[in-house]
Amino acid sequence: MGTATSYSRAFALPPFAEHAPEVVAALLELGRANGPLDARDDLTMDPGLLAAEPGGGAQDTVSAFFGQFVSHDLSLDPRTRLARPADPFLTTNHRTPWLDLDSVYAAGPPALHFDPKDPALLIVGSNGQYEDVPRAPDGTTMTFDLRNDDTLMLSALHAAFLRFHNHVVERLRASGVTSFAAYRREVVWHYQWIIRHEYLAGLVEPGTCERATGLAPPGTGLPGTGLPGTGLPVELQIALRFGHAQLRPAYQVNNKLTAYLFSPDNPDLRGGCPGPDRYVDWRELLATNARPIRRSVCTPLFRLPRHANPAGDLPVSLPQRDLLRHLTWQIPSGQAIATALGIPVLAAADLAELQPYGLDRSTPLWYYLLAEAEVVTAGATLGPLGSRLLAETMLGPLADPSHAAPADWRPTLPSATPNHFTLADLFALAGVLDR
Known part of the structure; x- marks a missing residue:
C-alpha cells in the first residue's frame, strides 16, 4: 500500500479572503455557540425525544459516522x-490518500494492534458484552488512529472493521490462502466498493459518479486546473467536513442507551468510556435518517469535550474550527471553485446572512457547500459543486490500478444482493448486526 505524502491543491486560485483580524473575527462569529450555524437544539429535553425526531436527510444515520471514518483514513x-x-505541499499528511485503510492497518503486522499469537489477526477489545476497540489498561484506545475513538459510534465502527478483517482471514484461510496481502486486499476492495456504490452514491447528485470515474489519482489536480501535487487535495479535507451537519444532537444506540452526542452535564456518547451497555445496535442506526445537509449544525458540536479535541487548543466549537481551517490552507471561495469548474454559482441573495461579514460573494468553501445543498437539493444530497468536488477527488484513488480493484471487479463475499x-x-x- 501507499506511504504518507504531503498534501496538495486541486485549484490554483486565490484564497477566499486575506488573513486579517477582521476575517478571523467574522469566522469566529459565524461558528460560535448560538450563532448563525447553531441549530439551537434544546438540550434540556430528554435525549430520547431528540433522538426520535425525524432526521429529514436522505442518508441513514450511519452515513455521517462512516464519512468521518473515511475522512480519518484519508487525512x-x-x-x-x-x-x-x-x-500544503510542505505539510505531511500522516495518512495515505488511497482509501487503503491505513488508519486500521498502519504498515501491517507485526504491530501492537495485531494478535501476537496470530499476527494475521487484529486484536478486538471487549467491554464485557460486545466488541470494542483494543485498549490499554488505562482505557486509552490502541487503534492506530486515535480519532476513531472520539465517539461511541466511531469506536464501534472501527471495531466492526477489526472483526470484518478477522472474518475475511478465516474465510480465505479455509480456501487455502495464506498471504496477509491477500487478506488486506479483500477487505480494502470491499471497503472501496462501499465508498463508491453506497456512501458516495447516496450523497452526490445522480450521475455525478458516473461522469467522474475516469479521473486520475490524487495529486494530479482536477481536470483543467493544471496544478500537480503529491497527495490529498486540501479542498477535499475541507469538503469532507460537510458531514458535521448530518449529525444529530442525540442518538438511541441500543435499547438500553439513549444519550446526547456530547454533554458536559449528562452521560453522553463520547468515546473512551467502555461499558457493558455502551454498544451500537447498527440496525437501529441504519433504520434512522441523518439530518439534511444545510446551514445548521447540532448544538453539542459547539462545545467539544476534551476527548474529542486532544490538543486542547481553542476554540472548542467544531464549526469555528472548520471555518478557521480555511485560513490555514488558504482555501479558495466556493464561488471561485464553482466558476473554475463551470458550475452555476449561488446568488448573493442565497447567502444574504453573510453580507454583514463581507462573505456573501466570497464564501468559505465548507459554508458554501452547506448552503448549496440547502438551496439546490433541500439538503437531500450535496449540491452540484459539493457533488463534483467530493466525487472527483475521492474517485481518483478508486480508478488507480495500483491502489484499487480492477474496473471489472465485483464483490466476492456473501451479501444480501449478489455482486453488491x-x-x-x-x-x-x-x-455485529444481530444483537
Whole structure:
C-alpha cells in the first residue's frame, strides 16, 4: 500500500479572503455557540425525544459516522494550527490518500494492534458484552488512529472493521490462502466498493459518479486546473467536513442507551468510556435518517469535550474550527471553485446572512457547500459543486490500478444482493448486526 505524502491543491486560485483580524473575527462569529450555524437544539429535553425526531436527510444515520471514518483514513494533520497559514505541499499528511485503510492497518503486522499469537489477526477489545476497540489498561484506545475513538459510534465502527478483517482471514484461510496481502486486499476492495456504490452514491447528485470515474489519482489536480501535487487535495479535507451537519444532537444506540452526542452535564456518547451497555445496535442506526445537509449544525458540536479535541487548543466549537481551517490552507471561495469548474454559482441573495461579514460573494468553501445543498437539493444530497468536488477527488484513488480493484471487479463475499456489498453486509459478516 501507499506511504504518507504531503498534501496538495486541486485549484490554483486565490484564497477566499486575506488573513486579517477582521476575517478571523467574522469566522469566529459565524461558528460560535448560538450563532448563525447553531441549530439551537434544546438540550434540556430528554435525549430520547431528540433522538426520535425525524432526521429529514436522505442518508441513514450511519452515513455521517462512516464519512468521518473515511475522512480519518484519508487525512491526519496534527501539526498545522488553526488560522495560521501553512503550505500544503510542505505539510505531511500522516495518512495515505488511497482509501487503503491505513488508519486500521498502519504498515501491517507485526504491530501492537495485531494478535501476537496470530499476527494475521487484529486484536478486538471487549467491554464485557460486545466488541470494542483494543485498549490499554488505562482505557486509552490502541487503534492506530486515535480519532476513531472520539465517539461511541466511531469506536464501534472501527471495531466492526477489526472483526470484518478477522472474518475475511478465516474465510480465505479455509480456501487455502495464506498471504496477509491477500487478506488486506479483500477487505480494502470491499471497503472501496462501499465508498463508491453506497456512501458516495447516496450523497452526490445522480450521475455525478458516473461522469467522474475516469479521473486520475490524487495529486494530479482536477481536470483543467493544471496544478500537480503529491497527495490529498486540501479542498477535499475541507469538503469532507460537510458531514458535521448530518449529525444529530442525540442518538438511541441500543435499547438500553439513549444519550446526547456530547454533554458536559449528562452521560453522553463520547468515546473512551467502555461499558457493558455502551454498544451500537447498527440496525437501529441504519433504520434512522441523518439530518439534511444545510446551514445548521447540532448544538453539542459547539462545545467539544476534551476527548474529542486532544490538543486542547481553542476554540472548542467544531464549526469555528472548520471555518478557521480555511485560513490555514488558504482555501479558495466556493464561488471561485464553482466558476473554475463551470458550475452555476449561488446568488448573493442565497447567502444574504453573510453580507454583514463581507462573505456573501466570497464564501468559505465548507459554508458554501452547506448552503448549496440547502438551496439546490433541500439538503437531500450535496449540491452540484459539493457533488463534483467530493466525487472527483475521492474517485481518483478508486480508478488507480495500483491502489484499487480492477474496473471489472465485483464483490466476492456473501451479501444480501449478489455482486453488491454494503455496510450492512459488512456488519453481518463481522458479527455485529444481530444483537
